[in-house]
Amino acid sequence: MRSFAANELSAPEAYALLVGIVVPRPVAWITTVNAAGTVNAAPFSCYTFVCNRPPMLAVNIGRRGEALKDTAANIAATGQFVVNVATEETLASMHASSAEYAPGESEAAALGLKTLASAHVAPPRLACSPIAMECRTERLLELGEQRSGLLIGEVLAFHVAEALLAGDRVAMDRFHPIARLGGPHYAALGRIITQPRVGQAGPTERR
Numbered sequence: 001m002r003s004f005a006a007n008e009l010s011a012p013e014a015y016a017l018l019v020g021i022v023v024p025r026p027v028a029w030i031t032t033v034n035a036a037g038t039v040n041a042a043p044f045s046c047y048t049f050v051c052n053r054p055p056m057l058a059v060n061i062g063r064r065g066e067a068l069k070d071t072a073a074n075i076a077a078t079g080q081f082v083v084n085v086a087t088e089e090t091l092a093s094m095h096a097s098s099a100e101y102a103p104g105e106s107e108a109a110a111l112g113l114k115t116l117a118s119a120h121v122a123p124p125r126l127a128c129s130p131i132a133m134e135c136r137t138e139r140l141l142e143l144g145e146q147r148s149g150l151l152i153g154e155v156l157a158f159h160v161a162e163a164l165l166a167g168d169r170v171a172m173d174r175f176h177p178i179a180r181l182g183g184p185h186y187a188a189l190g191r192i193i194t195q196p197r198v199g200q201a202g203p204t205e206r207r
Helices: 011-021 070-078 091-096
Strands: 028-033 039-044 047-052 055-061 080-085 131-143 148-160
Touching: 028 055, 028 070, 039 055, 039 070, 055 070, 055 131, 070 080, 070 131, 070 148
Parallel strands: none
Antiparallel strands: 028 039, 028 080, 047 055, 055 148, 080 131, 131 148
16 A cells, blocks of 8 residues: 655645545536626536525535636626536536637527526526536635635525426436546446435345
């Protein structure tokens, strides 16, 4: 086994290890708008939920050199964003939106992504995404030497396609999210393994 001293790694070297180790990661395909109303769409895979009442999401958005990325700049200015869920069907478009577009250029327009008006925030939802969450900024923390931004957003509304619902829950057998691995690699859910609930004896459990 090879060991790496964290304090001897450069930021890119540490990043390469982290994104290969912390897998699979869900993808937050975030839409925002700038002052001119231009729609920005970009994916971020350092993302999870951190609270359920009120519901909150956390997304890490790194910098581009010393400057904020368009997504972070738009959120800093408006306090609003939408997290669209990336799926197997939207993989190609989501991946293409990760390219570096010129400031002020709309990835949604460039890629022909249709949008839908949100109910509570200015940024629209992506019509191709079967699940979207409208959010407002709850707080923003800067972390580390590179001042990476940990954004915590409160979810104001959930939009879930009827076909993916089983009552009030997401039907995991019909939901096909995409997950990020290291580099340009992604993964689908594959086989779903179901275990008995804790405290509930399974058929092979011994007493």
